[in-house]
Amino acid sequence: MTELNINAASLAPAGFDIDTWLADTAGAAQFDLSHVMAKGMPIHPAHPPFHITLNNRHGDTVRYCGHSSANELMCGSLHSGTHIDALCHASSHGKLFGGIDAAEAQAGTELFKVLGAETIAPIFRRAVLLDVAGVLGVDALEPAYEVTAADLDHCLAAADTEIRPGDVVLLRSGWAAYWADSPRYLGLDSAGAPGPGVEAGRWLAAHRPFAVGSDTSAFEVMNHHDITLEVHKILIAEHGIHIIENLDLQALAASPHRTVALVALPPKIAGATGAPLRPIALA
Template identity: 25%
Template sequence: MGLADRTPPSEADHFAYRERFSNWGRWGDDDQLGTLNHITPEVRAHAASLVQAGRAVSLANSLDTRPGPRNPFPVSHYLRWHQGIAWDFFAINYHGLTNTHIDAHCHIFTDDEEPRLYNGKPASLVTATGAKSGSVEHWRDGIVTRGVLYDIPRYRGTDHVSYEEPVHGWELEDCAKAQGVEPRSGDAVLIRSGADAVQRALQSGTLQPPSEGGSITVPGAPPRPGVHASALEFLYEYDASILAWDLQEAAGQGFEGNGGPIHQIALPYMGLPLLDNANLEAVGVACAELGRHEFQFVCAPLVIWGGTGSPVNPLAVL
């Protein structure tokens, strides 16, 4: 089941992904980069050659200080000033459905009887003072590679993806072909599902969520359409270095485990960083205007020792 026959994985298939797509030991027992190892000096140099129009586009949402069903832990931000000098205070719980952030490997454990982190490290290495393995400071040199935008709504001719038709791995292959792009090892895969349009449609009532189920990651938030677990095979077979997406997993897939069905394979087994809640609207417009969907992708996580991730402002440079 998978890309070859365009069939979604069964629950048994998805469970088998734990071994089938595992990168444990692939780059050594002490590896902390995971699929970022696919970004070689040659890959970075090629990415630099893609800067042709000199146009830089942010892929981040503004930090969200507004509480709501999708944002139960809003960002706390206030300013102080004294004698002509102003300064800020921030408190951020960045994981969730609103703030643009990168997930480190230690964000999701395996759901075995003895939980593990990426590369088989014991989950007990995650402590209240920080994670001793799989944490975000190992990516302090940044992620610079070729980015490819898979603009699914434009490919389909719609405003956004639907609950009935999540983004499958084989559709990513079809979309790449239609856009004139060949997937390459080390790519940052950016999947646009139309998050802004989905949110507007939910608020206006023109999009009705399923009557059963809710958000995969945030209790109380409405379920959202998005990407199917079948995309994992695409990411593994084409040696993607990182996945950036605006809507995360599609609701209603029915797979058990920690987090969503892509999170629970990508982070602890594949070692694939996830860039959640990317804002891909502006880069979608830029790619449509320029007639190209590849660019230099740049992401520099904060150096947070022992951190499970970091808020980020990634860039597409065209």
């Protein structure tokens, strides 16, 4: 039998140098764009509460060698904390992206048969930060502020870059600063939370990104007097664009970088409408 000698270098595509990539990555500025998941963190009212507790404690079972272990039980939606929406998350007039019948896709007890979280590709992509709050000269947008296409044009000009098809577009409202205050962060004690309206949603879709994301719980504007979630419909159901919510963009916005490499690996959860995410920006 011939012995196989397989190493990482032999699996790398031609032209890819592992050592160079590792050295470049180690030398890059790194920004963790996720929030810590914990009991009491903000959860959008459309989703069930998040709960985590110890299931087994050290000392409950002690092996003869002295070993003991602990583990936890976690309950909640996969739309808790920083997460990405799968394409089965939103529908338009009963249809998922690609014209798939939503009722048929979710029939039965095994979640979605198509477009679940397991189909979200690993993210190794160029990302562009559009700092709406920064361009408007405020620390954070006002409650229920509707981000317009003109706002996004100004942000793109200020970033002095372009959005290319397949990029990830990150919108900063400044509301990550309110993460520790759930009612304020969710807009429950005000007119609502800021975000793009329909006009800006169509602007984003026209640039054909792989995903868009923001530092709020619902990405789009949440005006309590008129909540439609039409931007979700436009992006996810009509254009197949993923949405990332509950990002922490504060440190990245404080840096000079507006174009970064984004790395994130969504867990492959069969049939799920979303997945937790820990995005890292490299610049």
